[in-house]
Amino acid sequence: DQQVKQNSPSLSVQEGRISILNCDYTNSMFDYFLWYKKYPAEGPTFLISISSIKDKNEDGRFTVFLNKSAKHLSLHIVPSQPGDSAVYFCAASDPSYDKVIFGPGTSLSVIP
Amino acid sequence: EAQVTQNPRYLITVTGKKLTVTCSQNMNHEYMSWYRQDPGLGLRQIYYSMNVEVTDKGDVPEGYKVSRKEKRNFPLILESPSPNQTSLYFCASSLLGTGGDTQYFGPGTRLTVL
Numbered sequence: 001d002q003q004v005k006q007n008s009p010s011l012s013v014q015e016g017r018i019s020i021l022n023c024d025y026t027n028s029m030f031d032y033f034l035w036y037k038k039y040p041a042e043g044p045t046f047l048i049s050i051s052s053i054k055d056k057n058e059d060g061r062f063t064v065f066l067n068k069s070a071k072h073l074s075l076h077i078v079p080s081q082p083g084d085s086a087v088y089f090c091a092a093s094d095p096s097y098d099k100v101i102f103g104p105g106t107s108l109s110v111i112p
Numbered sequence: 113e114a115q116v117t118q119n120p121r122y123l124i125t126v127t128g129k130k131l132t133v134t135c136s137q138n139m140n141h142e143y144m145s146w147y148r149q150d151p152g153l154g155l156r157q158i159y160y161s162m163n164v165e166v167t168d169k170g171d172v173p174e175g176y177k178v179s180r181k182e183k184r185n186f187p188l189i190l191e192s193p194s195p196n197q198t199s200l201y202f203c204a205s206s207l208l209g210t211g212g213d214t215q216y217f218g219p220g221t222r223l224t225v226l
Contacts, residue, residue, distance in 0.1 A: 002154075009152075032212030043116070043202050043217030044155070051212070089154060093212045098162065099170065100215070102147075102155035 003027050004092050004103040012109045019077040021106050023090030026071065032093035034100070035064060035075050037086045044089060048075070080110045114139045118203050118218035125193055126226050133188045133221050135203030141216075143209025144186035145170070146178065148199040149220075155202065161186055162209050193225040 005024045013019045023033075031052045036044035050057040050064045050073065057064050063076045077084055090103040116137045125131055137144065145160040147170075157170030161180040175197055177189040186205075190197060201221045206213040 004154075006154075034212070034214070036217075041219070043204075043219050044215075045217065046214040049212065049214070091155075098209060099157060099160065104152050104154040 001026070002104070003030075004090055004101045006088075006090055006103040006106045008106050009104070010107040010109070012111060013080045015082055015110055015112050016079045019075075019080045019084065019108055019110065021075040021077075021088050021090075021108065023073045023075075023103055024071060025073075025092050027092070027094065027101075028071065029094060029096060030092040030101075031095050033064070033066060033073050034091045034093070035062075036089045036091060036102075038089065038105070039086050047088070077108075080108075082110050082112050084108060085110045114216070116203055116205055116216050116218035118201075118221050120221060121219065122222045124224045124226065127194055128192050131190050131193060131223075133190075133201060133203075133223070135186045135188065135218060136184050137186075137203075137205040137216070138184065139205060139207070139216065140183065141205035141207050142183075143206045143213070143215075144180065145204045145206075145215070146176070146186070146188050147202045147204065148172065149202065150199055158188070158201075160209075193223075195225050197223065198225045199223060 034049040035047040038044040146158040147155040159178040161167045203218040204215040
């Protein structure tokens with residue numbers, strides 16, 4: 001059973017609008033969450049992260065929100081740009097096992 | 113340039129023919145890991161290494177071997193590949209290996225086992 005879920009396999013957004021990518025997790029022991037972005041034919045690259053002691057982290061156009069009670073996090077991209085078109089992976093860190101669990105990814109298309 | 117390199121980038125092989133995918137990082141990172149990416153399943157960890165001569169199983173280790181004889185290299189070995197190992201493979205490294213540490217990924221190796 002997947003511990004990190006991204007229930008939207010794909011998302012299309014108009015350029016300039018907000019993109020919201022969602023992620024749910026099941027393990028309450030996860031204490032750190034990361035988003036990675038992946039272009040075709042390249043490896044994933046780190047985008048933004050958030051510790052479980054925070055509920056929001058912002059970096060330029062990218063903001064991650066964490067709702068611990070709901071075991072839910074979301075990535076907001078404002079404004080969306082065509083270069084943001086990529087697959088986005090949500091990941092959660094389990095401190096007990098020195099490992100990171102990745103979700104299945106959401107493919108974002110930003111339409112010019 | 114700080115990077116993780118993998119070779120080969122593409123490989124087509126036949127069932128049972130041993131192969132090795134190499135991985136090297138030039139960032140002096142302690143932690144290295146192998147993942148496979150399959151549609152709908154995301155990235156699943158195969159093996160990881162916290163330091164030289166220290167390796168451990170990830171979530172899907174069956175059919176794979178690794179070794180960490182030098183800090184910079186972490187090869188993935190398939191002794192007897194099978195078609196269900198057809199996948200996209202990524203090597204990654206991070207400085208400390210703690211869960212929240214940013215991982216740097218290689219460009220990927222697309223493996224097809226016939």
